[in-house]
Amino acid sequence: MLNEKESSNRLWRWFGVSSVLFLVVMAISPLKDYFREYRDYQKAYADLLLDRAGSRKEVEEAKALAVEIRQIWIPDWNNRVDRCITCHQGVDRQGMEDVAQPFRSHPDTPHSGDDFQAFGCVICHRGQGRATTVADAHGDSEDWDSPLLPAAYVESSCGICHLGKVVPEASMITEGRRLLESSGCFGCHDFPGQRDWIGTAPRLDGLAEKTTPRWVRAWLRRPADWSAEAAMPDFRLADDEIDALVAFLWSRPPLNGPGVTGIGESSQGDYDRGRKIFRESRCISCHTVDGKGNGSAPELEKIGSKVSRGWLMAYLSDPHAFQPETAMPQFQFTGNDVLDLSAYMMEEFIEFGAEAQDDAYKPDPRAAEEGQKLFVNRGCSGCHAVQGVEQGMRIGPALTGIGGKPAGMLDFGKRDDLPRTLPDWLRAKIAEPDSFRPDLKMPRFEFDDKDFEAVVTALLAVSDEEIPPALLIRAEPPGEPPAGRFGRLVSRYRCLACHQVNGAGGDISTAPLTAEGSKVRREWLEQYLMLPTTIRPLLTDRMIHLRIPQEEASFMADYMENVYVDDAIPELLFPDGVPPESVERGRKLFYERYGCQSCHMIDNQGGYYGPILNGLGARLKPGWTFWWLQGPQRWRADVRCPDQGIPTEDATDLAGFIEAVSNPGMEDAP
Amino acid sequence: MSMLQRLTESRVWRALVRQGVSATNRNRILLVMDNVFLHLHSAKTRSRNLELSSTYFLGAISLVLFGILTLSGLLLMLYYHPSVPQAYHDMKELQFVVSNGLFLRNIHRWSAHAMVFIVFLHLLRVFYHKAYLPPREFNWVVGVILLLLTLGLSYTGYLLPWDQLAFWAVAVGTNMAEATPLIGPKLRYLLLGGNAVGENALLRFYVLHCALLPLALAMGVAVHLWRVRKDGGVQGSSGRYGSRRQVKP
Known part of the structure; x- marks a missing residue:
């Protein structure tokens, strides 16, 4: 039985060896469990706190720090758990701004403290919140779709909750959203909330009356070559495609709309008077000429080489008949004004060295048919009506x-050089769409680096993340537009291109029109509407001269005086006139305490940064001055007048002083 | 009286350890007969039967793996919620937070893979040994049922992590079930508790994986082992492969 014994012994030996091996294997897991990565970070953080401790209490606090997983848990929001603070322990601690990551304090943002507890970290920074190792948490592993967002694009996360066009304190995404709209992205791409978008691109009917095939060809070849501010991107059209499109556009029937019937060439007109009208009307408040203008309207530098004289005259007479959506107001020009103005513009704003006009163009019907297909296939109809x-x-x-979108689901085409990330893909796709596949229809946009960053930021905000309704900040629906006759006038003169009413309109003026009645005196307003004077000489975007007739100006002034009143602004600050002691005290405050003279001029003394105060009393009501002084940034954050925290009584005396020096002899009475 | 002596003679000790360690036949038989876990086991085995080459221990290894799977599975159940999307979150919790959680998950997963593999080998070994011939044809059928249960456990467990792999594997698998003649669409509906792989499917697969299939497997194993005792295992107590002796199951 020796054999049996031997085999039994062998079996026992095997059993022993494998048991020991098994024990060793079993020990690996608990050891790995104990020596987790975050443990070292937490110890380093405790050491750091000890180093920096300035008091006994802080030393004890540092010593008492336990090594443990820390997390932000949001049970009501898909049971979100973010454990980033396991390593990033300094985020909500002040005074750690100078330490290296992962312990640095969170930079100052509109959200902090309690908000971190409410949102967690991952909703803004992406990555994997539940992970407790660096690589996994930062989403660098293959199986995690949402890697850490590069800091350059972090504002995109603001846009996940802030759905409005303007995201407060986030200029990058605000600019990106503006660019998405102004570049016509929604014309080709279905975009959340923009299904029914119609841009401000012009209708293309009657193009033959407006311009020449030569100009359209040059424009289609690359719009930016014609005008650096062109909103239209470069569609990379071949010459035969351009010919086909021109043939199609020239085969459209002529316009027969109102105000267009008078189109015809004219060689008359007074150049000098036209120049005077152009300047008086302040066309450059919106249109760019010689680099001046705020760029909100097309530049006019080469308009004489683009449009026909007849079209220009018809357009100046009634722009809304051509483009109902345009921001261009209806100037009340007379027939002679238009004649002179167009004479000046056609002669002054031409492209030097342009070829002669090719008048006798007849579209080829087959090319026109081809052009119609192209017009649809290349997405022209996304923006232009015809x-x-x-x-x-x-x-x-x-x-x-x-x-x-996970990077794994993106088509990188021929781009082997790109990092496999969503932001890189988006950027390359917009910058060089044809580098992915030569037949992509996407046009090329004239963006600079900053624009690309902004657009990518805005696109990264288009998320399908589930956000609790309570956290969503929707675009505020614009309030009621002005109604009735006043509304029609506001629309004709396009007041809302610059001024705000009930949350709608442009953002050029410092306060919404709905406070205008509390702000300015009626008589002044009526005069100003008829003939605007310069209030801030430093500004380019000054009020334009619309030539509003007296009857309309009077009506609008009455309306604003009575309706556009802000109840918070005192109507009568000094019912019995300004008391002399108030003027005296105000003078001291003005010159000595608040140093207002460094920007404002009184009797030719002082700075010229702000409005001149002589004569100001004829414009502003003292109640407004009083209210303004206590918070110039009430309506706009970028108002230059500093908020000096002026208390009520100081503001009263200052308003009294300003009233006295700027409006001598005028009673503060209704 | 030493402490040890007092301990070994105490009533509690004697209730737990009824037989001593003396290697007499009688003691061995008593040891097995008195033990609820061992009474399926033979009291006495020929040393030849223990040779590696007769079974390669494949059945025993399968049993041990089933034990490991049951134990680790029970522990995993403490952390797992069969709900969407918490199921996937729980995988992350196991990986990143639960002590030894990843080890627990991995041992469950690898043991499961190993069990399918070993059970297959076990089947092959029995097949090439002609051990399915009478008198062991009943146990062959029981074995095939156990194989199917093992595959069922493997498949139902696949959905539970609720990741992409799981989702699509089950989507494909249940679409294959749908191709069954006549009852296909009903079968798929029954499996998924609906028309799509969703929360209901997850719950059904969870119940199958954690309750129905393991219980069925445990009972099947008991019958299997019982028949091994009565009819003989792979090399058989009859000593002859392919004996024609008829034994009622």
Whole structure:
């Protein structure tokens, strides 16, 4: 039985060896468990706190820090758990701004403290919140779709909750959203909330009356070559495609709308008077000429080489008949004004060295048919309306959820050089769409680095992340537009291109029009509407001269005086006139305490940064001055007048002083 | 009286350890007969039967793996919620927070893979040994049922992490079930508790994986082992492969 014993012994030996091996294996897991990565970070953090401790209490606090997983848990929001603070322990601690990551304090943002507890970290920074190792938490592993967002694009996360066009204190995404709209992205791409978008691109009917095939060809070859501010991107059209499109556009029937019937060439007109009107009307408040102008309207430098004289005259007489959506107001020009103005513009604003006009152009019907197909296929109809083609076809892929797309689902085409990340892909796709595949229809945009960053930021915000309704900040629906006769006038003169009423309108003026009645005196307003005077000489975007007739100006002034009143602003600050002691005290405050003279001029003394105060009393009501002084940034954050925290009684005396020096002899009475 | 002596003679000790360690036949038989876990086991085995080459221990290894799976599975159940999307979150919790959680998950997963593999080998070994012939044809059928249960456990467990792999594997698998003649669509509906792989499917697979299939497997194993005792295992107590002796199961 020796054999049996031997085999039994062998079996026992095997059993022993494998048991020991098994024990060793079993020990690996608990050891790995104990020596987790975050443990070292937490110890380093405790050491750091000890180093920096300035008091006994802080030393004890540092010593008492336990090594443990820390997390922000949001049970009501899909059970979100963010454990970033396990290592990033200094985020909510002040005074750690100078230490290296992962312990640095969170930079100052509009959200902090309690908000961190409410949102967690991952909703803004992406990555993997539940992870407790660096690589996994930062989402660097293959199986995590949402890697850490590069800091350059972090504002995109603001846009996940802030759905409005303007995101407060986040200029990058605000600019990006503006660019998305102004570049016509929604014309081709279905975009959340923009299904029914119609841009401000001009209708293309009657193009033959407006311009020449030569100009359209040059424009289509590359719009930016014609005008650096062109909103239209470069569609990379071949010459035969351009010919086909021109043939199509020239085969459209002529316009027969109101105000267009008078189109015809004219060689008359007074150049000098036209120049005077151009300047008086302050066309350069919006249109760029010689680098001046705020760029909100097309530049006019070469307009004489683009449009026909007849079209220009018809347009100046009634722009809204051509473009109902345009921001251009209806100036009350007379027939002679238009004649002179157009004479000046046609002669002054021409492209030097342009070829002669090619008048005798006849579109080839077959090319026109080809052009119509192109017009649809290349997405022209996404932005431009023209007879015979349905507007609003979205030829590009929908962008819903684009900001959360995993990199693995993106088509990188021929781009082997790109890092496999969503921001890099988006940027390259906009910058060089044809580098992915030569037949992509996406046009090329004239963006600079900053623009690319802004647009990518705005796109990254298009997420399908589930956000609790309570956290969503929707775009505020614009309030009621002005109604009735006043509303019609506001629309005709496009007041809302610059001024705000009930949250709608431009952002050029310092306060909404709805406070205008509390702000200025009626008589002044009526005069100003008829003939605007310069209030801030430093500004380019000054009030334009619309030539409003007296009857309309009077009506509008009455309306604003009575309706556009802000109840918070005192109507009568000094019912019995300004008391002399108030003027005296105000003078001291003005010159000695608040140093207002460094920006404002009184009797030719002082700075010229702000409005001159002589004569100001004829414009502003003292109640407004009083209210303004206590918070110039009430309506706009970028108002230059500093908020000096002026208390009520100082503001009263200052308003009294300003009233006395700027409006001598005028009673503060209704 | 030493402490040890007092301990070994105490009533509690004697209730737990009824037989001593003396290697007499009688003691061995008593040891096995008195033990609820061992009474399926033979009291006495020929040393030849223990040779590696007869079974390669494949059945025993399968049993041990089933034990490991049951134990680790029970522990995993403490952390797992069969709900969407918490199921996937729980995988992350196991990986990043639960002590030895990743080890627990990995041992469960690898043991499961190993069990399928070993059970297959076990089947092959029995097949090439002609051990499915009478008198062991009943146990062969029981074995095939155990194989199917093992595969069922493996498949239902696959969905539970609720990741992409799981989701699509089950989507494909249940679409294959749908191709069954006549009852296909009903079968798929029954499996998924609906028409799509969703929360209901997750719950059904969870119940199958953690309750129905393991219980069925445990009972099947008991019958299997019982028949091994009665009819003989792979090399058989009859000593002859392929004996024609008829034994009622």
